[in-house]
Amino acid sequence: MSRKAPGEIRARRSFYWRYVLEPYFYLAPAILLIAGVMVVPLVIGISYSFQSVRLLRPGGGFVGLENYLDLWSDRKFWIALENTFVWTIGSISFQFLLGLGLALLLNTRFHGKRLIQSLVFLPWAVPTFLSALAWAWLFNPTIGPLPHWLTAMGILGEPQNILGDPELAIWGPIVANIWFGIPFFAITLLAALQSIPAELYEAAEIDGASPWQRFTKITLPFLAPMIAITVMLRTIWIANFADLIFVMTGGGPANSTQILSTYIFTTAFKKLDFGYASAIAVALLILLLIYAAILLVLRRRLVKI
Amino acid sequence: MNPALTTGKYLAIAGYVGFAMFPLFWLLKIAVTPDKLVFTEGTALWPSAMTLDNFRRVLTQTDFLSYFTNSLIVSLSTAAVTTMIAAAAGYAFSRFHFRGKPVIIAVMLVTQMFPLLMIIAPIYSIIAKLGLLNSLSSLIIVYTAFNIPFATFLMQSFFDGIPGDLEEAAMIDGCSRFQALRKVIFPLTLPGLGATLGFVFTAAWSELLFALMLISSNDTMTFPVGLLTFVSKFSVDWGQMMAAGVMALVPSCLFFLFIQRYLVQGLTSGAVKG
Numbered sequence: 001m002s003r004k005a006p007g008e009i010r011a012r013r014s015f016y017w018r019y020v021l022e023p024y025f026y027l028a029p030a031i032l033l034i035a036g037v038m039v040v041p042l043v044i045g046i047s048y049s050f051q052s053v054r055l056l057r058p059g060g061g062f063v064g065l066e067n068y069l070d071l072w073s074d075r076k077f078w079i080a081l082e083n084t085f086v087w088t089i090g091s092i093s094f095q096f097l098l099g100l101g102l103a104l105l106l107n108t109r110f111h112g113k114r115l116i117q118s119l120v121f122l123p124w125a126v127p128t129f130l131s132a133l134a135w136a137w138l139f140n141p142t143i144g145p146l147p148h149w150l151t152a153m154g155i156l157g158e159p160q161n162i163l164g165d166p167e168l169a170i171w172g173p174i175v176a177n178i179w180f181g182i183p184f185f186a187i188t189l190l191a192a193l194q195s196i197p198a199e200l201y202e203a204a205e206i207d208g209a210s211p212w213q214r215f216t217k218i219t220l221p222f223l224a225p226m227i228a229i230t231v232m233l234r235t236i237w238i239a240n241f242a243d244l245i246f247v248m249t250g251g252g253p254a255n256s257t258q259i260l261s262t263y264i265f266t267t268a269f270k271k272l273d274f275g276y277a278s279a280i281a282v283a284l285l286i287l288l289l290i291y292a293a294i295l296l297v298l299r300r301r302l303v304k305i
Numbered sequence: 306m307n308p309a310l311t312t313g314k315y316l317a318i319a320g321y322v323g324f325a326m327f328p329l330f331w332l333l334k335i336a337v338t339p340d341k342l343v344f345t346e347g348t349a350l351w352p353s354a355m356t357l358d359n360f361r362r363v364l365t366q367t368d369f370l371s372y373f374t375n376s377l378i379v380s381l382s383t384a385a386v387t388t389m390i391a392a393a394a395g396y397a398f399s400r401f402h403f404r405g406k407p408v409i410i411a412v413m414l415v416t417q418m419f420p421l422l423m424i425i426a427p428i429y430s431i432i433a434k435l436g437l438l439n440s441l442s443s444l445i446i447v448y449t450a451f452n453i454p455f456a457t458f459l460m461q462s463f464f465d466g467i468p469g470d471l472e473e474a475a476m477i478d479g480c481s482r483f484q485a486l487r488k489v490i491f492p493l494t495l496p497g498l499g500a501t502l503g504f505v506f507t508a509a510w511s512e513l514l515f516a517l518m519l520i521s522s523n524d525t526m527t528f529p530v531g532l533l534t535f536v537s538k539f540s541v542d543w544g545q546m547m548a549a550g551v552m553a554l555v556p557s558c559l560f561f562l563f564i565q566r567y568l569v570q571g572l573t574s575g576a577v578k579g
Contacts, residue, residue: 037450041427125561127511274426281423
């Protein structure tokens with residue numbers, strides 16, 4: 001070592017600093033926080049699902065698969081599972097279709113576009129608890145107009161609160177979620193639309209393509225990757241999204257709006273049964289992993305063709 | 306374009322605007338309706354008389370001002386701390402290639418996908434053991450960690466839009482990296498920093514479930530928790546609740562106006578104009 005020129009040592013030291021240590025110096029706070037607040041609790045959460053952790057009943061300890069066996073025979077769990085599908089599919093399909101429509105509209109020219117754009121994107125900025133409360137109030141026949149309008153249109157027999165009707169209640173949060181989620185799709189799809197070269201449309205027009213042909217042969221293929229990624233990510237996000245339902249109905253009436261994520265929250269928050277809540281959470285995580293795996297396989301199949 | 310199509314287009318736009326604005330309009334409408342008219346004119350489009358009483362009473366007779374202050378402290382601190390940490394991390398992602406980078410990015414992506422509610426019970430236990438329940442600092446720590454991954458990717462995209470030659474030139478001219486960052490890169494990233502601040506602030510401002518879990522004392526309640534407690538306790542004073550709601554909207558709307566010009570161009574293309 002002592003034979004080495006001082007410059008070489010300095011060069012090596014600066015090499016280590018430059019390529020090995022320096023990036024970690026910038027990343028350290030982020031890594032520490034994510035590890036401490038997200039990764040470690042995630043591992044603890046998975047271990048909770050094999051334990052009996054109830055704040056109201058001290059003691060407990062490892063119980064093996066008991067939480068999962070309880071889950072299997074828990075009727076509420078299966079109802080929540082079914083509702084999760086209705087909630088997710090109902091929300092995402094309308095959010096996507098209406099969001100795509102809005103993006104296409106905003107990609108054309110018209111007067112006052114900047115103002116219109118900020119108005120239609122505004123729901124995205126409204127805090128979720130406030131969206132939930134606002135919609136719950138709109139559905140309330142005492143102070144909200146919706147029950148009266150729905151009755152006038154013949155959809156409801158009498159102006160009642162659909163949030164209190166087990167058959168219809170799930171549509172209350174779904175409508176709120178559609179309202180809240182349209183801007184997200186519109187923003188991302190609009191960005192993708194703006195990146196499509198205008199020459200393509202001009203060329204197609206010269207070749208006599210109809211607007212519908214231009215839409216299906218140019219717009220859709222160009223949007224496809226963006227659509228695939230946003231729909232996939234958003235599906236997972238919506239399946240996990242408990243705020244709207246928790247505030248609007250609390251999972252009721254008679255569990256008709258209970259989805260897995262609200263079931264996790266009410267079990268942890270109201271019953272303080274952390275073991276069982278964690279077991280439901282692990283079940284939800286497994287479902288989402290299966291969903292992601294299916295998508296990846298599908299994608300590989302489609303790409304091959 | 307043919308006139309029928311144009312009319313259709315404007316009708317569709319009007320429909321979207323109506324749908325987007327209606328719930329907010331209704332909040333405002335009930336908030337300015339005098340108490341005695343709420344039930345008789347509850348479903349009319351605009352009340353026959355207007356009042357600001359509800360706002361005055363919310364500010365003077367309830368704890369909403371304290372909820373509001375708590376939320377402001379939590380959201381501003383979260384936004385500031387997150388943006389600083391995320392700027393450093395995003396800079397590392399943008400400018401360095403190093404071992405472990407793909408793993409760290411993968412972990413950050415995963416944290417965006419798994420059900421956050423999964424960790425609500427463990428976090429409660431940890432915070433309780435640290436004796437930090439009912440403290441605003443516990444919320445700031447938790448929210449900061451939650452927002453770092455997204456904010457980091459956002460900041461990375463902003464740094465990617467600034468040519469690396471700029472700071473290299475400054476470093477050749479004798480600046481240390483830190484000086485180059487402060488004098489050359491920092492001024493160019495200001496819009497990116499602003500957008501990140503806005504996003505994180507809005508996210509922290511609206512978070513409800515973890516705040517419900519970690520905060521139970523009235524003194525440290527954030528706005529969402531306070532409003533929800535108020536709703537479940539006194540669910541008849543519609544005017545006051547909606548006035549409180551309208552006031553909770555204000556900070557989000559301000560930040561939205563501020564960041565909305567970055568929404569479409571900035572977010573996806575990552576392009577920053579210097």
